[in-house]
Amino acid sequence: MPGKAFWFLLAALYGASGVLLAAAGRHVFDLQENASMSLFYHAVFFQIMHAILLMGLAHQIDRSFWVRAACMAFSMGVLLFCGGLYILLYWGKTGLSWITPVGGSFLILGWINLVIYGARLLKR
Template sequence: MSPKTILLLGALISGLGVMIGAFGAHGLKDILAATQRTDTFETAVKYQMYHALGLLLVGILMVQFPALTGMKFTGICFLIGILIFSGSLYILSVTGITWLGAITPIGGLFMIAGWLNLVWILAKNL
């Protein structure tokens, strides 16, 4: 992924986080209350936003410090983490399909791997 792609994805996913959060608070209020998953939905939005901002950070670092290698891997980890972690929690929140909670940690591991990779890159190069 190029820095431009990572920055565009970060901006897009951030905007979607705001829209999904607002939709959950207003459009899905009754459904989330019925499944008692409002907190789960909010966690999904929160982590989506954190990692979308992480994507923006990665893209900026790629532009400002092109010699940093391995940043694409960090961006890919964040993206996969968002899709699996937040995506599974969104579906779980709306449908009540509890087995989806079993795959959520996989997304969390991708998020952690992204942050650890970023720490490694920065420690090695700065």
């Protein structure tokens, strides 16, 4: 299982690419006020929010299996959920459209892993 440096680097990459995509969405892709822009910024928001979370979790990685499992789930979730939304916006519905709900499920799983970790901390 990757260590702190890996998760920190991945979080930084997700954060940096999220900010770059947000800027590109407004200035390069020239998205207008419509459903596409809303979907785009929804993907960017989820990417940046989970990048910040991963960065914090990187410092907790050695504490528990549940934290490591959460990091793995969040990283897969961001890649598939946000990536799926970006693909949908760029190419429309494709054979890859199934990755978006799978990515959302990974994000939910990551949060459930943290709930389990928190519950176990309360029992100590």
